[in-house]
Amino acid sequence: MLFESRNLKYSHPGQNPLTFPDIRLEGGEAILVLGKSGSGKTTMLNLLSGLLVPEAGEVLLDQVNVASLKGAEADRFRGKNIGIVFQKPHLLAPLNVKENLEVASHFSHNKGQDIFQLLQELGIGKKANSRVQTLSEGEAQRVSIARAVITKPKLILADEPTSSLDDENTEKVIQLLKNQAAKIGAALIIVTHDQRVKNHISNFIEVNTL
Amino acid sequence: MNLFRLSWKYLTFRPLSTGLNVFLLALGLAIITVLILVQDQFEKKMTQDAEGIDLVVGAKGSPLQLILSGVYHIDFPTGNIPIDEAKKLSRNRLVKRVIPLALGDNFQGYRIVGANYDYLDLYQVEFSEGKIWELPFEVVLGAEFAKKSGLRVGDKFTGSHGISIGSHEHEVHAYQVTGILQPTGTVLDRLIITSIESVWYMHEDEAEEDAGLEASSHEEKYHSPVAISGFPENGEGKEITTLLVQYRSPMAAVQLPRMINSGTSMQAASPSFEMSRLFELLGVGVSLLQGLAFVLIIISGLGIFIALYNSLKERKYDLAILRTLGASRFQLLILVFLEGIMLTFLGAVLGILLGHTFLSVLISNNDQGVVSSLQAWIFLKQELWIVVYALLVGIVASLIPAWSAYQTSIAKQLTKA
Structure with a gap:
């Protein structure tokens, strides 16, 4: 089993504790995490990525307990093994497309994939030297996917990656995520409330912690 | 990245x-x-310019002015002092060496300083061209002035009266360049140095010319060599501008200035003391x-x-x-x-x-x-x-x-x- 989460529990200060359903994934498999807004989807994603430490339960990625890592070790593990795609692309504005990807390889200490080939695959090969401000929303989201997978992570987490995209771009983005995950053999977890995504990935769990 | x-x-x-x-x-x-x-x-x-000068003696006035004009050649001189008094002072047992200076003329704003060989010796300067003056009206040029004026050995020029540019010219005699000094990084680079006699004769003859006397009657003295060290020989009743003094012993620093300031018509000022006072003001x-x-x-x-x-x-x-x-x-x-x-x-x-x-x-x-x-x-x-x-x-x-x-x-x- 490449990725497994068990009995995760977390409570925000002054609120009732949340319990999350378990996830088990092999490499190349994908799963959707569905739920209404405010149901704790993002909290779950933060737990799975190690950005938050759970009160109980464990997250195992390639036999490593993500929550047990501390400080710089945790940062490096995350950089190397987990790629995250956010709702908004959040590219670094002072850098161009290529440099944004180079930053990811630098901090993960991982040479990873060839930047130009990856950009080709994502259909933005000509944008390598563009300023990120000049990209369209769809293009920017594709660059952020490239940034998440450039280091060949074992786990790809996507947080509402399609919520601000039109149907066409949504389909493209989901296909790209699936293809890239399959190519590098990573587990793919997409947190979403977007019904359009369900047409592409049938495997899902529902978060209903309320 | x-x-x-x-x-x-x-x-x-x-x-x-x-x-x-x-x-x-x-x-x-x-x-x-x-x-x-x-x-x-x-x-x-x-400090470099004042090296080896323990005391500057000149006419009464501002001691700072005396130092600035006598050592650094920036300010105007306080006036002249009688050579007899200067000679008397030089015979004092506390005095090791004196260098008399006579100021009064300039060329294009650069000062012409009447001195003796000791003055060049003080800054241990070498010649880059030519040799030192031997006769009246022969001059040696500081490196910087030589470069700026373009004058060469053998060239002649007439000085003008006063310390700054624009005064009337001395047309009676022309100075002749006999040597050019190597750069020293001191005040010497900006000076035109000659014998005290040159400065004297220049002014005497102007006065006599005005009085209707003929300059040619002085032919003889213009061809006799000038003083190498100490005071010129034929200086009775004449004046010099400043006297640079070197002490024989540290005791002199205590006694000499007081003796000069209270016992003579001249004043004495110490370069190091006056300069530290100036820096304090600045x-x-x-x-x-x-x-x-x-x-x-x-x-x-x-x-x-x-x-x-x-x-x-x-x-x-x-x-x-x-x-x-x-x-x-x-x-x-x-x-x-x-x-x-x-x-x-x-x-x-x-x-x-x-x-x-x-x-x-x-x-x-x-x-x-x-x-x-x-x-x-x-x-x-x-x-x-x-x-x-x-x-x-x-x-x-x-x-x-x-x-x-x-x-x-x-x-x-x-x-x-």
Whole structure:
């Protein structure tokens, strides 16, 4: 089993504790995490990525307990093994497309994939030297996917990656995520409330912690 | 892409704010650079020029003026002293050596100084061309003056009366160049040196000519050699301008000035004492400039702090992204520090260059006088301290922003948007 989460529990200060359903994934498999807004989807994603430490339960990625890592070790593990795609692309504005990807390889200490080939695959090969401000929303989201997978992570987490995209771009983005995950053999977890995504990935769990 | 390049990208992403801060810092540091350069070279020059001169004796007046005119040839002389009194003083047992100087004329603003061979000996100067004067109206040129005037050995020129440019010319006699001195970096470079007799004869004959006497009756004395050391022989009743005195023993420093100031019509002044008094007076202006420079540096420090702090607020999300990409807290801390340090390093380098440029402009606008003999492109060790100070400013200004970058919680930042 490449990725497994068990009995995760977390409570925000002054609120009732949340319990999350378990996830088990092999490499190349994908799963959707569905739920209404405010149901704790993002909290779950933060737990799975190690950005938050759970009160109980464990997250195992390639036999490593993500929550047990501390400080710089945790940062490096995350950089190397987990790629995250956010709702908004959040590219670094002072850098161009290529440099944004180079930053990811630098901090993960991982040479990873060839930047130009990856950009080709994502259909933005000509944008390598563009300023990120000049990209369209769809293009920017594709660059952020490239940034998440450039280091060949074992786990790809996507947080509402399609919520601000039109149907066409949504389909493209989901296909790209699936293809890239399959190519590098990573587990793919997409947190979403977007019904359009369900047409592409049938495997899902529902978060209903309320 | 490493931390260094990443910091640089963030810096150049805000060129105006970065530019303004670098420039402010550079201005402050430029002022300090100029002050350091001028102070260092002035003091060196002042001590070099006064080397071997323990006491300057001249007509009563301002002691500072006496030093400035007698040693550094900047100010006007206080007047003349009778040679008999000067001779009497030179026979005092506390006096080791005296060099009489006679001032009064200039050529294109450069002073013609009547002296003896000892005066050149005092600065241990060599000839780059020609030889020393032997007859009246033969002169030796300082290196800087020779270069600027273009005069060569054998050339003739007429001096004008007075210390500064524009007075009427002495047309009766022309000076002839017999030698050109090598550069010494002292006041000598800016002088035209001749025998005391030359200065005397020049003025006597003017007076006699006005009185209707013929100059040719003096033919004979113009062809007899001039004094090499001490006073000229035929000087009864004549005057000199200043007397440079070397002490025989430290006791002289106590007794001689008091004896001269109270017992004769002359006054004595010590170069080291008067110059330290002058620096004390100038000190007020220097501290004012230093204060201004520090205010500029503090403002630029604040500017850097505010710029980093503001950009960090916009950048918290970027920092959180960097963390998710694998950057550690410590790397973010370094990232912010690097920005502050690079900014101030740029400021320091620009400031030092600007300071040297200021000085070279100042020098090129003053082709005579003391300022012109300064050198703009000498680099001092103290300038390294400027870089260190600047980097300290950068580090202090980045402390709080860097700490807040270190403290940023990724999960909170990412869920906020």
